[in-house]
Amino acid sequence: MNINAENIKNFIRVHWFLLAAAAVVTGDLVAASLDSWSNPKLLEAGILFDLSVVVPALYLWCYRSRGKAAIVRAVALSCLGIWVAGHIVPSEHHQVLSTVGFVRYVGLAVLIIIQLKLVLMIYRATFRRDNDAKPTVLATAKDAGMPEWVARLMAWEASLLRKAWDAVRRMTGRS
Numbered sequence: 001m002n003i004n005a006e007n008i009k010n011f012i013r014v015h016w017f018l019l020a021a022a023a024v025v026t027g028d029l030v031a032a033s034l035d036s037w038s039n040p041k042l043l044e045a046g047i048l049f050d051l052s053v054v055v056p057a058l059y060l061w062c063y064r065s066r067g068k069a070a071i072v073r074a075v076a077l078s079c080l081g082i083w084v085a086g087h088i089v090p091s092e093h094h095q096v097l098s099t100v101g102f103v104r105y106v107g108l109a110v111l112i113i114i115q116l117k118l119v120l121m122i123y124r125a126t127f128r129r130d131n132d133a134k135p136t137v138l139a140t141a142k143d144a145g146m147p148e149w150v151a152r153l154m155a156w157e158a159s160l161l162r163k164a165w166d167a168v169r170r171m172t173g174r175s
Contacts, residue, residue: 017062021055025084032088040093047088048096051081052103069145072114079107118146119154126158 012019028047035043056074063070082104086097094101118141125137141151 015062017058020058020062024050024055024058028088037090037093040089041095044085044089044093044096048082048085048100051085051088052078053081055081068143072111072145075107076111079104079111082107114144115146118144118151122151122154123158123161126155127162 028050031043032047037043056077059077060070060074063073082097082101086094086101089097121137122141138148138151138155142148
């Protein structure tokens, strides 16, 4: 692949979030390492706000055309931001984090429920006798943020389980 200035400009124009997020995270790391933690509550709140609100908001703004997938990924970024903030801020200064840290687990629970819903949807579509629902289910999974190759791999796995189930049913004499 030929890398030239025009390709780099196009990449930055489309994915400017990467540079903005890197600048925010770098600023937080510099502030955490250079400050003597004289005002730990303010610094902790600033780091937490940047990593759990600003970075996901930048992601949503940059990739707003992706719809629901951008929202799901922004929630995941927010959970990641809370976790990273917990590691940047020294444990003796976890005043705000100890109060709002549960939000990370709520966000993770929501993400797990969304993923389980998608998995069940893919398995149900595969175990049905009609194959008309499979393209619709794959499109829905893609809209929700699941990579297409993962959805196809899950559908393939479900079809293998269906074939195995059908073979067991044939061997036991049940139709």
